[in-house]
Amino acid sequence: MKHAILLAEDEEAIAKLVDYKLKKEGYEIYVAKNGQEALDQLGAREWSLIILDVMMPVRDGWQVLKELKASQYSTIPVLMLTAKSRPKDISNAAELGATQLLGKPFDPTELAACVHKMIEG
């Protein structure tokens, strides 16, 4: 069975990049265009991993993460993507319960490796 990954990213180009790479790695991907859409899709499938961009309209990555951790889906591992990777962002992510944080710009190969580790262990 293929693992399903929920990706929340408003930048089309970046979403396409991640989608292409992870599909090549053998995962199924759903791309949500903003935080609200991601939340709405939480119940649609059994997600193995959630990738959240931080800067998004409507609901940003931190808000989604908070809600996620307060919901029934809190056990799903979360990978945050952010253009700000200052120490306080890392601690913020950890505090809110994100499993991993990857800074932009990222190497897609590195992202794939990260995803693999988080899903397969």
Add this chain to the structure above:
Amino acid sequence: MARQEAQLPPFWRLTDQPLSIQFWVAGGLVFLFSVTSVAVLLVQLSSQTSTSIFLKKTYQSLNRLNQLEQEVFNQQAIVLEKAISQDRANDQKLLKAQKSWQNVYSAFEFSVLGVPGLADSAKRLGPLYQRWFDFIQTLIERNGKIGTQDFALASQLLKEIGQNVHQIRDFGQELLLSQELKEKEQGHGTFFSVAGLTLFLWIVFSFMLSQLYSSIAKPISGLSRGMNRYRGGDFATRVAVTNRSQIGFLESSFNDMAEKIESMVHDLKKLDQLKTDFLSTVTHELRTPMTSISGYVKLLLIGDAGEISDIQKDFLKIIDQNVVRLAHLINDILDVEALESGKVELNKQDVDLLEVLQECCGTFRMTAQQKNLKLETVFPEKTAKIFGDRARLVQIFMNLISNSIKYTQQGYVRVRVEQNDIASVIRIEDSGIGLTTEEQENLFQKFYRAPSGITSSESGTGLGLVIVKNLVEAHGGKVSVESVPQQGTKFTVTLPRVL
């Protein structure tokens, strides 16, 4: 900014008047009171003096009266002798005695002038004596024999004179007593008026001084304390406006200035925050397209979108490198801004300096080998500990070593560490292309790149050394450069040790 004139409204409290008026009034009061005091004392003294003079004259008069009494006795004696002996020689004696009386009487008249009370009663004496004088004169001219009747009359006249003198003297002594009493009273009066005046003046001056203190000294103290608080960084502090004179003006001006400065500080803080926010937003906006560019390029490079030719690979590599360069530039800009506005927090702990340097050298070993450079370390035996942020220390030395390698074509790059009691000194020496004096002077400026020597593709962002300098100084240390063109460059970093 227009200069404000001090408007001093017409308020009638003394401490609200201009300071010059306050001091004029105070001076005027001092003058008035001193004049009054002097006048009162002079009056007292003059009346005391006149009483003294009066007393002196009374003493003198009494003396003269005593003498007159003596004269009377004397004449009585002569008359008696004349009556007994009928000797004509006594006439001469009498005449002489008359002269003697005249002298004393003149003196008496003179002294009694200053004693009006005595003078009146003494007026009787003159005519009385004249009667006696005339009687004796007639007697002497008539041939000088004194019969019993003459003797009786003469005795009678002299007795009367003597009694009068006595009376006057008694009266004079009474006068004397009352004068002495008066003098004593006046002495007391002077004492009390002096004491009273002093007390009154003391009260008035105390009041004046307390007014001056509260209207001038106290507000100035308050103002000084307010300024001190302000200097200490409390921009919200103000002082009370205590009156409407120049002092009050100082106080309200201080408050106005404090207000202005506080709002300027507030604006500056806002601006600073805006700048930080702006940079933050901009860097984020820059990183987003960069992510796309570098991501796709990387995918192409690893062949995920199909096979690529060697040339395509080369070109793609170049694109990738430049994206990396952009990424570093953005990081450096953020770093510099954070360091310069003091927003960087160093995660300070005990750090093994030698370990950090080994790590940095390790990273560059491959690159040095590729360029055929010797990468050496000269470390002391004892480990050196620095109290600092490990990641930032790594950043410092990575930057410096990377620079040395970049700007050295042949020879060596040496990292030498020396220590003394207070600091560790790290020298990064190379045999590279070196720097001119001008380049050395400008080296730590933002975006400065030494024009000499290397291709622009190899050179960095121009911010590396600025960051190095900021970070070294944030650790309490110093960094400097020495160089000889074509021979080499030496960077010296001094960092205070932890004891």
